[in-house]
Amino acid sequence: MSKSTHVINFGAGPAKIPQPVLLKAQKEFLNINGTGMSVMELSHRSKPFGAILEKTKQDLTELMNIPSNYSILFMQGGATTEFASIFYNLIAAKQQELKKQGKEGEEIVVDYLVTGAWSNKAAQEAERLVPTIVDNPVRINRALDVKKANGKFGSIPPQTEWNLTDPSKHNVAYVYYCDNETVHGVEFQVTPHVDPSVPLVADVSSNFLSRPIDVSKYGIIYGGAQKNLGPAGVTIIIIRNDLLVDLNVGPVRPLMLDFKTAADNNSMYNTPPTFAIYMVGLTLEWLLERGGLTEVEKVNQRKAEKLYLAIEQSSLYKCPVEPHSRSHMNVVFRLPTEDLEKEFLKGAEERNMQQLKGHRSVGGIRASIYNALSEEDVDALINYMNEFEEKHKA
Numbered sequence: 521m522s523k524s525t526h527v528i529n530f531g532a533g534p535a536k537i538p539q540p541v542l543l544k545a546q547k548e549f550l551n552i553n554g555t556g557m558s559v560m561e562l563s564h565r566s567k568p569f570g571a572i573l574e575k576t577k578q579d580l581t582e583l584m585n586i587p588s589n590y591s592i593l594f595m596q597g598g599a600t601t602e603f604a605s606i607f608y609n610l611i612a613a614k615q616q617e618l619k620k621q622g623k624e625g626e627e628i629v630v631d632y633l634v635t636g637a638w639s640n641k642a643a644q645e646a647e648r649l650v651p652t653i654v655d656n657p658v659r660i661n662r663a664l665d666v667k668k669a670n671g672k673f674g675s676i677p678p679q680t681e682w683n684l685t686d687p688s689k690h691n692v693a694y695v696y697y698c699d700n701e702t703v704h705g706v707e708f709q710v711t712p713h714v715d716p717s718v719p720l721v722a723d724v725s726s727n728f729l730s731r732p733i734d735v736s737k738y739g740i741i742y743g744g745a746q747k748n749l750g751p752a753g754v755t756i757i758i759i760r761n762d763l764l765v766d767l768n769v770g771p772v773r774p775l776m777l778d779f780k781t782a783a784d785n786n787s788m789y790n791t792p793p794t795f796a797i798y799m800v801g802l803t804l805e806w807l808l809e810r811g812g813l814t815e816v817e818k819v820n821q822r823k824a825e826k827l828y829l830a831i832e833q834s835s836l837y838k839c840p841v842e843p844h845s846r847s848h849m850n851v852v853f854r855l856p857t858e859d860l861e862k863e864f865l866k867g868a869e870e871r872n873m874q875q876l877k878g879h880r881s882v883g884g885i886r887a888s889i890y891n892a893l894s895e896e897d898v899d900a901l902i903n904y905m906n907e908f909e910e911k912h913k914a
Contacts, residue, residue, distance in 0.1 A: 531875035612770025636701025705852035753796035
């Protein structure tokens with residue numbers, strides 16, 4: 521068997537970047553927009569980079585139909601850093617609200633929906649930071665904890681089974697969830713319904729811009745870029761402006777974790793990750809050229825449906841995720857033994873299908889089929905799966 525020179529990158533992140541984006545970046549690498557310099561050499565406060573930043577924000581606003589009462593922030597530290605940022609900033613916003621209502625010192629509750637590894641890590645960080653809040657007692661409520669209830673992650677129960685805090689009886693700062701769990705291959709198919717008085721927060725790191733989303737339903741939408749939007753190094757925050765609170769209000773928080781500081785300085789309080797922002801901008805242009813998120817979603821649905829169908833029709837492959845909760849971005853499946861999984865991965869690599877190994881915490885196989893993965897790439901994987909199964913029929 522001759523080895524193909526075409527690499528199919530199924531990595532979960534850093535992930536495949538669309539080839540047209542890489543080619544344009546390559547073409548402009550030494551001279552961006554006639555400056556005679558690489559984008560990596562431009563001052564972040566220069567007019568050329570300012571134009572790049574503003575166009576990136578404009579294109580993201582167009583793609584997501586972001587309302588005018590929201591700000592777009594470009595932060596550093598990955599989505600994991602935002603676990604703390606969101607906790608501190610939204611506790612501050614709630615404390616400011618309670619002070620206006622004459623309810624200083626009352627308990628604040630935060631609801632977390634824990635459906636996989638990343639939402640669990642976010643809840644753990646909030647629980648760890650609770651003792652640092654001095655003006656109000658704070659309680660973290662795991663309104664949903666799938667692993668605690670079922671012994672494992674792999675499904676999202678209906679909202680009737682969640683234990684969301686009643687905002688008419690308690691001071692709820694926000695409700696947090698991870699829209700797509702990269703490790704466990706679980707994705708919310710509908711937006712959680714919360715009381716309009718409670719900010720809804722979504723980590724969309726691994727399904728960012730894979731489908732349309734109604735921004736107006738959220739207080740904060742955020743995610744790292746390195747899965748669907750570009751290289752690692754920048755995290756995008758879309759925040760409703762009423763949640764931006766002065767630094768001297770609420771818990772003491774580092775400047776670089778403060779959303780209002782970032783907003784007031786157009787994400788340039790210090791040097792932002794300029795090259796990563798530039799690459800995000802090129803990726804947004806590519807998405808617009810493809811017809812926007814409605815068209816992108818159609819392709820993603822076809823890719824996911826055909827791959828899950830191949831698994832369902834197989835007697836060798838099994839998906840551990842309930843059908844109603846399966847991710848369109850990270851398709852996880854198992855073979856009967858770990859030895860077979862190793863053989864499958866070895867054969868895949870011989871065919872230049874890279875990074876199919878499941879997350880180290882769960883094992884198995886994981887095919888991340890982000891926006892940059894074509895239908896032909898998914899077809900190639902399915903063909904190999906069929907070939908491998910035929911070879912191992914009893």
